[in-house]
Amino acid sequence: MMAKMVSLTIDGKHVEVPEGTLVVNAAKKVGVDIPVFCYHPKMEPVGMCRMCLVEIGRPMIDRATGQPLREEDGSLKIQFGPKLETACTTPVSEGMVVLGATEKAKAGREDNLEFLQTSHPLDCLICDKGGECPLQNLTMGFGPGESRYLYDEKKHLAKHVPLGELIYLDRERCIQCGRCVRFQDLIAADPVIGFSQRGRSLQIVTYSEPGFDSYWSGNTTDICPVGALTTTDFRFRARPWELRAAASICNHCPVGCNLTLNVRREAVSGGKWVVKRVMPRQNEAVNEIWICDKGRLGYHFGRQNAERLKKPLVRKNGELQSATWEEALELVAERFQGVGSGLITLASGRLSNEDLFNLGKLTQSLGGRSLLYTSMAGGDLTTQIGFAPGTNFADMGKESAILVVGSDLEEEAPLWWLRVRQAAKRGATLIVLNARNTKLDRDAHYSLRFPFGMAAAAVLALVNALSPKRPELPESIQELARSNELKGAAKAFAEAKDAVILFGSDGMGLAETQALAQACANLLLTTDHFGRPNNGLLGVWPRANDQGAWELGWQPSMNLPADLAQAQALYIVAADPVSDDPAYLNAFDGQKFVVVQDLYLSQTARLADVVFPAQSWMEREGSYTSGERRVQRYYPALQPIAALPPRVESPGTRRAPLLTGLRAELDGPQADFAIPAYLAEKLGFEGFAHASASLVFARLAAETPSFSGLTYQKLAEVHEQWPIVGRADMYYGGTAYENTQGLGAQLALAQNGASLLSWPQAADFKLPKLGGIAFPITRLYDRGATLMHSQLLHKRIGEPYIVLGEQEANRLKISQGGFVRLTFTESQQSVVVQVKVDKNLPERVVLAPRSFGLPVSGPTPVELKSAG
Amino acid sequence: MSLVKDALDGVKATFTGLATTFREMVSPPVTIQYPEEKRPVRTRFKGRHVLKRYDNGLEKCIGCSLCSAACPADAIFVEAAENTDDERYSPGERYARVYEINMLRCIFCGYCEDACPTEAIVLGDNYELSFTSRRSSIYTKEFLLEPVPEGGKPTPQKVEPGVYTRSVPVMKDPED
Amino acid sequence: MSKEKLPYFLLRHREIPDLDNLEVYRRNGGFQAFEKAVTQMEPTAVTEVVKASGLRGRGGAGFPTGLKWSFIDNKNWPHYVVANADESEPGTFKDREIMEGNPYQFLEGVAICAYAVQANAAYIYLRGEFWDLAARLDQHIAALEAAGLLGENLFGTKYSLRIYTHLGAGAYICGEETALLESLEGKLGQPRLRPPFPPSYGLYGKPTIVNNVETLTNVPLIIEKGADWYRSMGTEKSPGVKIFSLSGCINKPGNYELPLGTTFRELIFEHGGGIPQGRNIKAIMAAGASSSLIVADERALDTPMDYESVPSVGAQLGSASVIVIDDSVSIPWLIDKTTHFFRHESCGKCTPCREGTFWMSHLTERIANGRARREDVELLYDVASQIRGKCLCALGEFSIEAVLSGIERFRSDFDVAVGEIQVAAQVEQVPASD
Structure with missing residues (x-):
């Protein structure tokens, strides 16, 4: 059903838009940028900042006949209103004439900017927004050149007020546009900030404890038109003009939000490129222009921290010691040869499509089993x-x-x-x-x-x-x-x-x-x-690329501890079972050959015979398949870590690469798809690409029906998205980045849909008469390895806890914040843990958040006792 | 007789020329015997950079990176950090934790000095710069910072809260 | 035009003692109009009578009341009526006297309005400082409920009505109807975008009629005595009686109920007793602090006080809160008062008013205290002109009226304030040549 179209003229340009379009949006369609502060294309207009004032004229209608009046030359007679009108609140009407470039309109802007500048402090030098600040840009473009205001009469308000530990508020810089309050109210549904007082003392306050308690708080720093709301993560870290943008995809959850990693090459890091912050990238089909705080502030695990594994490790005399790639690869190839079905490759959805493809192919070539490390099936x-x-x-x-x-x-x-x-x-x-x-x-x-x-x-x-x-x-x-x-x-x-x-x-x-x-x-x-x-x-899914894993044929085992125990060789990639559940320790009895491939020396890695250092997603390219079955590319932001010292022949000369055969000597962590390819080469298998992710993807697409037709070029295609953000008119959509590197493509479905009908076991689940059942739940902020590197989230993550119902808590005679001894009935392991009370939980039900050190991956019988 | 005249003319010309030579020989030389003597530099001489301080010892540099943005040779690197009243380097919220100038890139144009809003970076008088490796040509903040003036305290300082809240010196309304 | 003194129609408690007692009120004809409306008239007929009477809003805007009632959206239900008792305009104290002395006529007006627009709930929004009045009104409402004049199935019909009071919290801006509705809903008291207007989208998004207390107090009499009776008073375009709140440099400040069209002269000199200590009148603010300053020359004094005539002397009648200024008052001092009022009361939602009133108040402070130069007066005029036409609501627009008219019409006062002219006694001014 087509909406009725309306035609009007904006600054002399003719445009046709659907009925109900606001003038400010209609203007964008013909490339006219009307300045706004309080209006945002994702929210309803409020018309409070008065920045978008333009002259609006409408055709005059004869009251008697209802017909439009005309000039001598036949054109419509236009009557302009006595006052300027706000373009953001005015819907278009037929024959409307909008003038945004006349003296009157420009005077309106200049006057409005002058008013804002009487209160706005000259903080540009120390303000993180400087360089990507809509107020700066508009003042330069339309504002008065000199101040007529006496500094002594300026309104002073509190500066760098922490709203919680993630966001800083500078009340002096705030121009009271209300975007943050409206975003939190309408889009984030967490009305934890609001206006307080009135008049010139109107200012933002937070109502929650901890302050600004919302998973979406970082988005307000994107849409804030000034440097009033900034993240503590990026505070003073770099200037926007020093940063380069690399397109990436978030690693944490199956939505696959499009990110921009801003990097800078800096002296403090010894001349290396470093990721300074994470910003959203527009993809209206996935995350629009938003990202959650976990994606924005939880990227630190991918950086080139000191704890990252840099060299392969091989167990010699009972201890893990550094080795060369050649040595490590040789050893693994030797031990994997002939293991056949005794090999289990365990990989998680944190890996990209290319990584999982090569790993799966290698395992298949060896005759082993590929198992997906996950606690969620289907x-x-x-x-x-x-x-x-x-x-x-x-x-x-x-x-x-x-x-x-x-x-x-x-x-x-x-x-x-x-x-x-x-x-x-x-x-x-x-x-x-x-x-x-x-x-x-x-x-x-x-x-x-x-x-x-x-x-x-x-x-x-x-x-x-x-x-x-x-x-x-x-x-x-x-x-x-x-x-x-x-x-x-x-x-x-x-x-x-x-x-x-x-x-x-x-x-x-x-x-x-x-x-x-x-x-x-x-x-x-x-x-x-x-x-x-x-x-x-x-x-x-629990992880970013679980869908990709399923698409590539990876499946979990219904009894992983048993399978691992029976295997003769284990190849564990991007998984740390031992940290999740001590029961897995049984699998590491010293008889089997264990290879672990990871970013950090995890608990599982400590038990391995060979450890391969992997590159993080920031250092290489690849693709993830989101839960919506959209394959999206991510691009490298950093140069991979070089682990070997530079070979210096004489002062000032560059280190020349040593060529062995056709490949340079391997140095530092390698991509997760490359390592299985090197192993395959050593084992004499053909058909493994390793040189770049795009080559692996090409093979993947050729060999996996649902990926057929996809190429890296296709994944990099973009088209204009609405609303238009990220261009020179930063005031319109905020500082989310324009997507020029790829919108991704959705996979085709496998053909046989109808044959899937089958009746699962729907047995009655009864809660026990004694003890309880611990059910795992997910918390966005958890103590998982990917998040604990982000120091600034530690307070929000908090300590391990379980949730009990009111009756249960009363029975144990504890209240919110008290401690219980939780004993796992089967293993009889016990732990003392803090309690939160949810009055709606039934008796015998215990909720245990995942990745908090409590080994609960499914409904698990437990016993509770008050802990002194 | 023209031969004699020619010869006499020649001798005269020689002596005229030699007169200039002898005159110059005995007039004082303009050569300055550097390095024992040094010519004083002009007022606006653009020599080695200096990071200035206020009289109380606080650094003027607030880590705003405008000098870095203005530099046509991309010679300056700035990393900012937060001041606290217990550990204060400069007035206001922000100071330069790392400040490096690559002197081999610098073209001594003085744009950084023009861009600086607090008059922190100035091009001083020193022109005697030499390095023996590329790495040592990168001058750090410690090297560039001027010594604490008379009556001032070295940074970091512990100060009264609420006193040094402005990054930029108090600006007075114009009087004329 | 000499008139006999009319009886009181609004401030009837000045003639009838104990009118705030329901028995007394009913004995004097009270609630017969309401009963008549509910039992004998169609709701739209009630609106027509009010329309025909020409009654205009008494809160300041002067919008025809019956016309407003007819705008109510009959496709969206339920309807509400809100009585605006947030009387915060400086110089206005008429609604207070009505609610103190003649509350039942006001409540009857609310009830008739509610019936006309078929609302079953009406709210009285009182300024926060009227907590005493609110308590008393609650008692009056309870008395009406006890007497069966409010509640379910009134007079045996299917019509039910309840009236509730609600206190504000000390904000002048909540007298603006959409800010009032926001405050009533429990949100920050800031005006909404208009359109849509309250008769289409009001309280909780439902059609709402917002009327001033005095406006509603007129309604029972109009229903009882008819539109023609109402039109027999006042002028053709501004019929009826108005309560003028007289204050300032005047011998007898107070509320005066007079027909619209009465001249300033009559109000100030006849009823108000003239200027104390025989000083000369200098200026008149007809609409409280939101006024332009009327130069009080002969022509102005003879101007009738109605909605059409006052603009001829460069001002608006507004809420008819007449503040009299004599020649002992320095205009810079006066506008310093008004700008400080508006800066304090600005809600802060829109940029020009929030920043502009703040700026103006600083300028007027310096000018009034002799710390300014002539350029500052030019600047003040400029700033006020910059605010004009850009604000979200009328507060910002009216905040500049006194400033602009003050500088335009009383320039000499400003020249004195900035020290350019010495006070007349000391310096002999060169007389203008004829």
């Missing part, structure tokens, strides 16, 4: 019934239904939480189905609860409500199945033109998520919502 279904090309959350609205089951979406994949929420506001029917309350429930049309452990059964209840063939459902789910709300939700889901299901791992492990994914697939098949855009199954 990905084999998403490769067949997942998102199809053309799927975009932005296109979901009144005709769509979104079911989010078993996931705390803001903690597991923040940007999907934001986009699902926005889809719900646009009219999509949002059904949230979970064992406990999460932030997304606030926006849900149907908010349904099932008992802990019954996720798959709950989804089957939805199927039952629609399908005449009803398998029996377990008893504990019967009440929900009979409820009108569930029936209403099922009906809304079935009747929607398009529907998607997001399934997560809230309170679930491998078996439970496998069953859940199958149940979701059944529902999609029953309601025929698959195989076309904006329909399908989405897994909220």
Whole structure:
């Protein structure tokens, strides 16, 4: 349904736009930049800064006849308003004439800037925004050249006020545009900052403890038009004009937000390139112009820290010692030869498509098993019934239904939480189905609860409500199945033109998520919502490239400790099982040959026989497949670490590379895809690319049907996105970067959708009479290895804890912040841990956050005792 | 007789020329015997950079990197850091933790001096610069910073909170 | 035009003692108009009567009341009525006297308005400083509920109405109707974008009629005695009676209920008793602090006080809070007062008002205290002109009126303030040639 088009003239240029477009946006279409501060294309206008004042004229209408009046030459008679009008609040109308370049309009801008400059301090020298500051640019372009204001009469307010430990606020620089407050209210749904007082004393305050308690706080520093809100991470670190931009993809979660890594080559780091900060890159199909604080502030693990592994390590006389690549590769090739099925390659979704491809190919060539290190299953279904090309959350609205089951979406994949929420506001029917309350429930049309452990059964209840063939459902789910709300939700889901299901791992492990994914697939098949855009199954995976791993055929083992124990050789890449669960120690009995490939010397690496140092994602290129099945490229930002000392023949000469055969001597960490390729070369296997990621990708695309047709060139294609951000008019969209390096491409679906129907085990899950069950949940900020290198997040991450219900806490006679002794029933290992109380949790249910040192990867029986 | 005249003319010319020579021989030389004697430099001579201090010893440089931005030869590197009242290097929030000038790149144009808003970096009088390696041509902040003036204290200083809140010296309204 | 003294129609408590007692009020005809409206008239008919009467908003804008009621959006429900009792304009104290002395007529006006627009809930937003008044109004409302004049199914019809009071927190800007609605909703008291206007999008996004206390107090009489009766008073375009709040350099300050069209002269000299100590009148501020300064020459004094005539002397009638200025008052001192008021009360949402009122107050402070030069007066004029036409709401626009008119019409006062002319007694000025 096409919107009605309206034509108007802006600064002499004719433009046609849909009805309802604001003048400021219509102007952008013809390249006229009207200055704004308080208006932002992603938010509703408020018209408060008065910067966008322009002259607006409308055709005069004869009151009697209702016809437009005309001049002698036949053109419409235009009447201009007595006052300037704000372009950001005025929708276009037919025949409108907008003048933004007249003396009157320019005087309006100059006057407004003069007003702002009477209060704004001359902080440009020490302000982090200098160089990318809309106020600077507009003052240079339109402002008065001299000040008529006496300095002694200037308003003084508090400077560098910490709003929490992540964001600094400078109240003097603030121009009271309200963008930060509105963003937090409307988009982030965390109204933790607001205006206080009035008049010239109007200033921003934070209401939360810790201050600015929101996962989205960093975005306000992008949209703030001045240096009032800045991150502590980037404070004083560099000047924007000194930085170069490298396109990258976030490593933390399966959304795959597009990032820009800003790097600078600096003397303090010995002349190396260093990443100074992370900024968003616009991709309207993935993360729009936002990134969460974990992506923005949790990048430090990829930097070239002192703790990074720089050289291969080989165990000699019981100790790990530095070795050359040649030595290490030789040893591994020798020991892997002939192991056959005794080899297990264990890799996680932190690796790129290219890495997983080469690893898988090597393992296959050796006859070994490739296992995906994950606690969430169901990905084999998403490769067949997942998102199809053309799927975009932005296109979901009144005709769509979104079911989010078993996931705390803001903690597991923040940007999907934001986009699902926005889809719900646009009219999509949002059904949230979970064992406990999460932030997304606030926006849900149907908010349904099932008992802990019954996720798959709950989804089957939805199927039952629609399908005449009803398998029996377990008893504990019967009440929900009979409820009108569930029936209403099922009906809304079935009747929607398009529907998607997001399934997560809230309170679930491998078996439970496998069953859940199958149940979701059944529902999609029953309601025929698959195989076309904006329909399908989405897994909220724990890691960035889990979808890529599934697409490439990697699968987890349902009993990993047993498998590892039985293997004869282990090749562990980007995984640290020992840190996650001491039970894995059994696998490292000293009999088997263990190779670990990682960035840092992890606990698992300490037990290895050979350790290969890997390059971080900042130092190389590669591609990730997001949960939405979009393959996106990332580019190198840093030069790889050189581990060998420079060979200096005489003072001042450069070190010449030593050529052995056709390859230079390997120096420093290598890419995760290259190392298996070197091994393959040594083992005499053909067909492994190693020289660059694009070559590996070319092979990958040739050998994997869903990737067919994709090339690095295709992934680098871009087209103009709306709203236009990142160009000279920084005031419009903020300081997110324009995307010139690639928007990515979605994978084609495997063909056989309909044959996926199968009925998972939906056994009744009963909580025990004694003790409890610990269910794993995800927290965005955890103590995982990828985040602990970011010192400034430590306070937000906090100490390990578990969550108990009120009844449980009362029974143990402890309150919020108290300590309990948690004993794992099977292993009888115990730990003293702090308690948080959630009054809505049922008895016998314990929530254990993942990656906090508690080995809970699925529902685990535990016992609790108060700890003195 | 023209031959004699010619000869006499020649001798005269020789003596005229030699007169200049002898006159110059006995007039004082303009050569300065460097390095024992040194010619004083002019007022606006652009020699080696100096990072100035205030009278109380605080550094004038606030780490704003404008000099680095202005430098046409990309010779300056600045890394800023935060002042605290316990450890104060300069007035205001920001100071230069690292300040390096690559003297082999520098063309002594003086743009950095023009750009500096606090008159911290000035091109001084010293022109006697030499290095024996490229690395030693990179002058660091410690080398460039001028000594603490009479009555001032060395940096970092521990100061009263709330006194040094402005990065740029107090500017007075114009009087004329 | 000599008029007999009319009886009081709004400040009836000055003639009828204990009018704030419901019994007394009812004995004097109270709530018959409301009953008549609810039981005998269609809601739209009520609006038509008010429209025909020509009643205009008494809060300052002078917008035709009946017309405003007719704008209410009948496709969006529920409707609300809000009485604006945030009387904060300096020099205005009429609503206070009405609510103290004749509260039931006001409440009846609220009720009739609610019936006309079919609202079942009405709110009275009082300025924070009126906590006493709010408590008393709550008692009056309770008395009405006890008497069956408010509540469910009034007079045996299906119409129900409840009235609630709400206190502000000391902000003049909350007298602006959309800022009032924001404050009533519990948010920061800052004006909204208009359009949309409250009759389409008001309280909680629903159609709302916001009227001043005095406006609503007129309504019961109009319903009882008819539109023609109301039009028999006042002028053709500004019918009815108005309460003029007289203050400043005057012998008898106070509220005076007079028909619109009464001249300034009559108000100030006849009713107000003239200027104390026989001084000369210099200027008139007709609309409180938001006024332009009227030069009080003969022509101005003979100007009728109604919405059409006052603009002829370069000002607006506004809320008719007439502040009289005599020749002992220095205009720079006066506008220093007004600019400080506006700077204190500016909500801060839009740049020109937030920064401009702050700047102007500094300039006027220096000028009034003899620390300025002539350039500063030019600058003040410039700054005020810069604010004009750019603000989000009327506060910013009106904050400049006194400044601009002061400098334009009383330039000599400013020249004295900056020391360019000595006070007349000391220096003999060269007389202008004829």
